[in-house]
Structures are given as C-alpha cells and as structure tokens.
Amino acid sequence: MTKQALITGITGQDGSYLAELLLSKGYKVFGLRRRTSMPIMENIDHIKNEIEFIDGDLLDQGSLINAVRISNPDEVYNLAAQSFVATSWIQPVATGQATGIGVTNMLEAVRLVKPEARFYQASSSEMFGKVVETPQKETTPFYPRSPYGVAKVYGHWITVNYRESYNMYACSGILFNHESPRRGIEFVTRKVSDAVARIKLGLQNELRMGNLDAKRDWGFAGDYVKAMWLMLQQDKADDYVISTGETHTIEELVEVAFSHVGLNWRDYVVVDQKFVRPAEVDLLLGNCTKANEKLGWELEVGFEELVKMMVDSDLERLSK
Ligand code: NDP
Ligand code: GDP
Numbered sequence: 001m002t003k004q005a006l007i008t009g010i011t012g013q014d015g016s017y018l019a020e021l022l023l024s025k026g027y028k029v030f031g032l033r034r035r036t037s038m039p040i041m042e043n044i045d046h047i048k049n050e051i052e053f054i055d056g057d058l059l060d061q062g063s064l065i066n067a068v069r070i071s072n073p074d075e076v077y078n079l080a081a082q083s084f085v086a087t088s089w090i091q092p093v094a095t096g097q098a099t100g101i102g103v104t105n106m107l108e109a110v111r112l113v114k115p116e117a118r119f120y121q122a123s124s125s126e127m128f129g130k131v132v133e134t135p136q137k138e139t140t141p142f143y144p145r146s147p148y149g150v151a152k153v154y155g156h157w158i159t160v161n162y163r164e165s166y167n168m169y170a171c172s173g174i175l176f177n178h179e180s181p182r183r184g185i186e187f188v189t190r191k192v193s194d195a196v197a198r199i200k201l202g203l204q205n206e207l208r209m210g211n212l213d214a215k216r217d218w219g220f221a222g223d224y225v226k227a228m229w230l231m232l233q234q235d236k237a238d239d240y241v242i243s244t245g246e247t248h249t250i251e252e253l254v255e256v257a258f259s260h261v262g263l264n265w266r267d268y269v270v271v272d273q274k275f276v277r278p279a280e281v282d283l284l285l286g287n288c289t290k291a292n293e294k295l296g297w298e299l300e301v302g303f304e305e306l307v308k309m310m311v312d313s314d315l316e317r318l319s320k
Contacts, residue, residue: 006071008032008058008106009079010051013182014122016043018077018225023050025229030071032056032064032080043182058102064109068117075232077120078106081152084186085126088148089278100151107162107170118169118232121159124152125176125217125243125284135287138174138241145279160239169237173228176243176286179306180221181313188250189218189310192257197314199268200261207268210275212251215283219244220301220309230295243286244299256307261315 005022009015010031019029029050034057041048054070056063058080068076081099082088088095103121110117128136129145144150156172163170183190188209198204219242227242251265258265291297301309 002026002028003074004028004030004071005075005077006030006032006054006067006073007077007079009081009122010053011040011043012079012083013043013180013184013221014079014178014225014228016047016182017180017221018079018228019044019047019051021225021229023047028052030054030067030073032067058098058105061105061108064105065113068109068113073114073117075118075120076106076110077122077228078103079122081122082148084184085146085148086186086277088146088151092147095147096151096154099148100154103155104158107158107168111162111166111168115166115168118237119159119162119171120228120232121155121170121172123156123159123172123174123239124149125174125241125286126281127153127156127174128284129281131283134283135243135245135285136241137287138239138290145281146277149281156239163237169232171231171237172239173231174239174241175224175227176217176219176241176284178219178221178224179310181310182221183310189253189307192254193307193310193314195268196257196261196263196311197318199263200315201318203318205268206270207254208270208272208275209250209254210272210277211280212254212269212271213249213282214280215247215249215285217243217245217247217284217286218253218303218306219299220306223300227291227295227297230297234295238294240291240295241286241288242291242297243288244303245286245288246303247283247285248303253307256304257311260308260311
C-alpha cells in the first residue's frame with residue numbers, strides 16, 4: 001500500500017529535501033502551504049507537480065484538522081516554524097505562536113483525526129543554548145538563549161507529552177544546524193556563500209557580519225532528512241540528536257568559503273554590531289551516537305564539502 005505523508009513547512013529547506021526523499025520511496029506527499037501574496041516555490045519548483053498542496057497555517061487549528069482529514073497520513077512531519085533566531089527577538093510573540101503553540105495545534109489535529117499517524121517534530125540544538133555540557137546529547141538539560149530557543153523547548157516537551165499522555169507515536173529530532181544551497185539567505189552559511197559568489201563576480205565588495213567566534217556543528221540538510229524518516233520507522237517512538245560531531249567557528253566558515261574562490265576573507269569581512277545578537281549561543285557540538293546505533297544513521301557530507309557545495313551553487317546561480 002502506498003504510504004501517505006503530510007509535511008508542514010514544505011516550501012522551506014528541509015521540506016523540499018524531505019519531499020524528494022519520500023517521493024523517491026514511493027510515498028504520496030501532501031504539503032501544507034500557507035497563503036502568501038507571491039507563492040514561494042523556489043525550493044520545490046522541480047517537484048511541485050508530484051506534491052498535493054493543502055492550504056493551511058499552523059496558527060489556524062481548523063485548517064490543520066482539514067489538512068489531516070484530506071491527507072489521511074501515515075506520517076506527519078511538522079517542519080513549519082518561524083525558524084530564524086535573530087528574527088525571534090524582533091517578533092517574539094509571532095515566534096512563540098508558530099514555533100511553539102503551532103506544534104500543539106498540529107498535534108491536536110493529529111490526535112483528533114488520525115491518532116495512529118506517526119508524528120515528527122523539528123526540535124533544535126538551539127534548545128541547548130548556553131550549554132551545560134559538551135558535547136550535547138539527548139539527556140543534556142536545555143538552556144535556551146532566544147525566544148526561538150524557548151519556543152522550541154515548548155514544542156519539544158509538548159511532543160513528549162502527547163507521546164506519554166495519549167500513547168501517540170510522536171518523535172522529536174534534536175537537529176543541529178544543517179545547511180544546503182536551499183538554506184534561507186539570512187542564515188550565516190548561506191549569507192557567506194552568497195556574498196563570496198557576489199564578491200567573486202564583482203557584484204559586491206564587502207561582507208558585514210556579527211560574531212565570528214561562535215561555534216556551530218554544521219551538517220548537510222540532505223543527510224538530516226534521512227534521519228527524520230528513520231525516526232518514524234522504528235518499533236517505538238523516541239527522541240534523537242542529529243549532528244556531525246564536529247564544531248567550527250564562523251571565522252573558519254568564512255575562511256573556507258573565501259579561499260575556495262582564491263580570496264582572502266580578511267580583505268572583505270567587516271564586523272558590524274547590527275548583526276551581533278542580544279544573547280549568543282557560543283558553542284554547539286552534538287553527540288549523535290544514539291542515532292548512529294539505533295537508527296543506523298550516518299553522515300555523508302562533511303563541513304568543507306558542504307561549504308564548497310554552497311559557494312559553487314551560488315556562483316552558478318548568480319552567473320546566469
Ligand atoms: P525554513 O525557514 O526554510 O522553512 C520554514 C517553513 O515553515 C517554510 O515552509 C514556511 O513557509 C513555513 N511556515 C512558517 N510559519 C508558518 C505558519 N504559521 N504556518 C505554516 N507554515 C509556516 O526552515 P528549515 O527548513 O531550515 O527548518 C525546518 C524546521 O527545522 C524548522 O522548524 C526549523 O526551526 C527546524 N530546525 C532547523 C534547523 C536547521 O539548521 N535548518 C536546525 C534545527 C531545527 P513560507 O515559505 O510560507 O514562509
Ligand atoms: P542559528 O545557529 O540558528 O542562529 O543559525 P545562524 O546561521 O543564523 O547563526 C549561526 C551563528 O552565526 C550565530 O552564532 C550568529 O551569531 C553567527 N553570525 C555571525 N554573523 C552573522 C550574520 O551576519 N548573520 C547570521 N545569521 N549569523 C551570524
């Protein structure tokens with residue numbers, strides 16, 4: 001029997017890679033899409049005819065109930081969120097509603113219409129924030145450092161709570177930063193790859209950035225969506241950290257990206273206080289031994305390969 005999946009956040013980075021993965025496995029894929037004045041289809045343009053779109057919004061409970069009814073899913077992947085940390089200080093309430101309460105809205109829709117559907121929640125390493133141990137694993141206590149991180153902690157615990165209260169198959173993937181040529185342009189990796197390509201092509205002459213000392217554990221989104229799928233194929237629902245086990249500074253990121261096109265980053269990067277955050281997450285480094293051992297999940301793309309892939313992709317896009 002063909003499996004059916006409902007993906008929220010289908011237009012985003014992860015939604016697009018996950019849709020590709022599920023289509024390649026023969027799933028019928030439904031995507032929750034919110035109304036925008038201009039459709040944002042760049043990430044999924046190549047597969048849009050294979051997806052059945054359902055209009056809805058995480059803030060509109062009825063639309064989610066409707067989406068679960070129409071899609072009759074075996075699996076629900078809740079990827080939608082206000083996902084940019086910096087914006088969460090400017091729009092803390094909207095972030096709390098979409099990234100936090102939105103999870104309960106989605107869980108309620110599943111509980112009411114199809115409680116046997118398997119549910120994936122997109123939790124985040126930002127929940128570890130001001131880290132209390134390194135590396136961070138499933139049992140590491142949370143200490144979020146932004147309205148985004150706080151909302152994700154709520155989304156995480158409500159998912160655990162629905163599993164324990166209603167015996168639903170609900171999993172939380174605690175994913176460390178993952179990137180790709182489809183990453184939103186405001187995130188640091190993509191901001192850098194886009195700027196490096198523009199500088200190389202003579203379209204821009206400097207790159208203004210915030211804190212270069214922060215450290216992140218960056219992986220490739222295409223590898224990480226495989227872990228989401230694996231989490232929903234187990235005998236028992238559980239939570240898993242997904243990471244590379246390597247951490248790099250923003251300065252190292254910039255260095256790899258500029259040197260890939262034969263430039264010295266020090267000639268172009270300017271630190272601008274505008275991009276420094278009110279509270280910083282200084283260090284993220286994940287331990288994903290549990291996912292390696294229980295899910296058999298393995299990483300394929302490493303840090304340098306990822307950065308070069310993103311720079312090459314932006315060079316190709318901007319050269320056209
Ligand atoms: P994106 O920002 O690329 O995508 C977010 C998606 O959510 C978009 O499709 C967006 O739609 C949708 N969305 C936002 N608000 C609503 C709403 N109110 N109702 C319905 N849809 C909405 O994020 P990513 O793909 O990078 O990340 C996917 C998930 O994983 C997010 O929850 C993110 O917080 C989480 N995460 C991501 C990590 C990463 O490194 N990428 C790390 C850990 C967790 P639209 O196109 O209309 O804006
Ligand atoms: P996050 O880990 O989800 O917040 O992902 P981001 O890619 O937005 O940021 C990663 C890190 O890069 C954070 O520590 C930021 O403070 C740091 N950073 C430094 N300069 C910039 C910048 O210009 N833009 C962004 N987005 N982040 C920056």
